[in-house]
Amino acid sequence: MTEPTRGAQDTPGAPDTPPTVQLSDPRALRAYAHPTRMALVGLLRREGPLTATRAAELLGESVAGCSFHLRQLAKYGLVEEAGGGRGREKPWRATALFTAWDTASPDPATAEAAGALQRVVVERYAELAARWLEAQRGESAAWQRAAGVGDTVLHLTAEELAELGARMDELTRPYLERLGRPDARPPDSRPVLLVRMALPTDTAAPGRGGAEAGPTP
Numbered sequence: 001m002t003e004p005t006r007g008a009q010d011t012p013g014a015p016d017t018p019p020t021v022q023l024s025d026p027r028a029l030r031a032y033a034h035p036t037r038m039a040l041v042g043l044l045r046r047e048g049p050l051t052a053t054r055a056a057e058l059l060g061e062s063v064a065g066c067s068f069h070l071r072q073l074a075k076y077g078l079v080e081e082a083g084g085g086r087g088r089e090k091p092w093r094a095t096a097l098f099t100a101w102d103t104a105s106p107d108p109a110t111a112e113a114a115g116a117l118q119r120v121v122v123e124r125y126a127e128l129a130a131r132w133l134e135a136q137r138g139e140s141a142a143w144q145r146a147a148g149v150g151d152t153v154l155h156l157t158a159e160e161l162a163e164l165g166a167r168m169d170e171l172t173r174p175y176l177e178r179l180g181r182p183d184a185r186p187p188d189s190r191p192v193l194l195v196r197m198a199l200p201t202d203t204a205a206p207g208r209g210g211a212e213a214g215p216t217p
Helices: 026-032 035-047 052-059 063-075 108-138 141-146 158-178
Strands: 020-023 079-081 091-094 098-101
Touching: 020 026, 026 035, 026 063, 026 108, 035 052, 035 063, 035 079, 035 091, 035 108, 052 063, 063 079, 108 141
Parallel strands: 020 098
Antiparallel strands: 079 091
């Protein structure tokens, strides 16, 4: 599971919106566009405060590497020291449940950095999906039926698409309290990645015409 991310359509700070870190500095966007850093933020959001040593054990990374990445994440407000401990044994915590950035910034440097970050996020989603496809035959029938991928093509205005996204966020909100709180989770619950990709399909691919893509079979 990766950490929750949000696009430009969200409005951090609005009533009932979960705590969100808004990235706008191109340097922050580029710094965050690193798979290990994303994994660290996601881990802290799910499990609560962790030391660099414990985070390294859970992610299969080196302690020195995790310590370095945590310090870099702290520079841009994504994590912070939780208090107590010394050196690599001091605990770190996430500062918010979500990360957001503007995908339509008028600043070229910010737009380029945001696009690069989005590509990393999409690649990570694909990696996690491939991992599930390899492992699903060993899962119970209940989990195999509950999990899955699919798509639907809808004809929407930009305003309707934004409203649909807000309604989907509302559906998932009751479950957010379980992030960072193992005591609030049902015994048979698991971390589940719910990906929302709302993408117009009538854009032309490089070197091809502009024929509309249909849903995946």
